[in-house]
Amino acid sequence: MRPGGDERDTWDITTSVGSTALFVAAARALEAQRPEPLVRDPYAEVFCQAAGGEWADLMDGRVTGSHGAQLLEGDFGRHFTSFQAARTKYFDAYFADAVDAGVRQVVVVAAGLDSRAYRLPWPDGTVVFELDQPKVLEFKRDTMAQLGESPRAERREVAVDLRDDWPAALAEAGFDPTAPTAWIAEGLLIYLPAAAQEQLFLGMDRLSAPGSRVAVEEGRPMPQRVFEAKQQQERDAGQAGTFFTLIYNEQIAPAAEWFGARGWHATPTPLAQYLASVGRPIPADDPEAGPMAESNSLVTAVKD
Numbered sequence: 485m486r487p488g489g490d491e492r493d494t495w496d497i498t499t500s501v502g503s504t505a506l507f508v509a510a511a512r513a514l515e516a517q518r519p520e521p522l523v524r525d526p527y528a529e530v531f532c533q534a535a536g537g538e539w540a541d542l543m544d545g546r547v548t549g550s551h552g553a554q555l556l557e558g559d560f561g562r563h564f565t566s567f568q569a570a571r572t573k574y575f576d577a578y579f580a581d582a583v584d585a586g587v588r589q590v591v592v593v594a595a596g597l598d599s600r601a602y603r604l605p606w607p608d609g610t611v612v613f614e615l616d617q618p619k620v621l622e623f624k625r626d627t628m629a630q631l632g633e634s635p636r637a638e639r640r641e642v643a644v645d646l647r648d649d650w651p652a653a654l655a656e657a658g659f660d661p662t663a664p665t666a667w668i669a670e671g672l673l674i675y676l677p678a679a680a681q682e683q684l685f686l687g688m689d690r691l692s693a694p695g696s697r698v699a700v701e702e703g704r705p706m707p708q709r710v711f712e713a714k715q716q717q718e719r720d721a722g723q724a725g726t727f728f729t730l731i732y733n734e735q736i737a738p739a740a741e742w743f744g745a746r747g748w749h750a751t752p753t754p755l756a757q758y759l760a761s762v763g764r765p766i767p768a769d770d771p772e773a774g775p776m777a778e779s780n781s782l783v784t785a786v787k788d
């Protein structure tokens with residue numbers, strides 16, 4: 485059970501796990517305000533402005549609120565922004581490779597405020613399925629509609645909880661298991677208990693025709709006592725529901741191992757290595773961002 489939640493907790497874009505979609509979108513928006521951004525996601529700021537409150541304030545250079553936006557200031561905020569920008573760049577390149585290889589079916593698991601359906605130059609005939617909780621998808625749809633933006637591929641929403649039978653919901657939305665698929669699970673696994681992670685990987689594997697690809701961002705769990713201490717610190721600071729109290733400190737297996745054992749060719753890239761390669765190294769001795777960069781990996785795999 486999520487600490488402080490229950491097995492079937494739900495949320496919208498500004499509450500609980502939903503607000504983490506704003507948190508990472510805010511980091512992408514801050515990256516776009518930097519002089520030489522690694523990547524530009526013009527919609528990230530639009531989402532923050534539309535959400536209002538501390539997220540809009542942050543875009544205007546004011547740090548307010550107590551449940552997330554304030555974490556994006558200072559050294560941690562700068563490093564976290566680099567981390568988000570690097571992972572966006574890495575996964576954008578993953579999708580470019582997938583479409584070059586002829587893949588025309590995309591599944592964005594836990595889409596949140598991922599704007600790729602609107603932002604990337606998808607070839608004609610591409611279908612992008614976006615899975616997330618209903619109110620999160622609704623916020624994105626409404627915000628984009630108000631802006632007058634249309635997706636650059638056929639975008640199909642699949643409103644579902646990923647702890648439920650999401651493959652059935654995906655099938656109902658018209659997913660074709662005989663066509664190669666490019667999957668992505670970015671910024672998700674830490675919010676799922678181990679059983680749901682396993683169901684996710686099993687579903688991706690089972691529904692993947694030859695030529696499919698998968699992309700996963702993952703982190704090694706912390707020692708349990710460190711995790712519990714971090715949760716307690718968050719509660720003591722009156723910031724329950726910001727980060728450590730929302731995540732599960734669980735991992736079924738590193739994705740490269742899990743998919744590798746099932747015949748996929750997997751390539752894990754340690755986040756610290758990727759950050760250094762794009763000119764944004766994070767000092768290993770940074771007390772907060774250092775361990776994050778060291779424990780995270782960006783993984784891609786291809787099924788023959």
Ligand SMILES: C[S@@+](CC[C@H](N)C(=O)[O-])C[C@H]1O[C@@H](n2cnc3c(N)ncnc32)[C@H](O)[C@@H]1O
Binds near residue numbers: 594617644
């Ligand atoms: C940190 S955000 C990442 C969003 C997006 N992938 C990105 O990188 O910008 C986490 C997302 O996972 C979604 N999520 C987490 N657990 C979920 C669940 N059990 N069912 C559906 N969505 C879930 C949240 O609603 C949120 O949009």
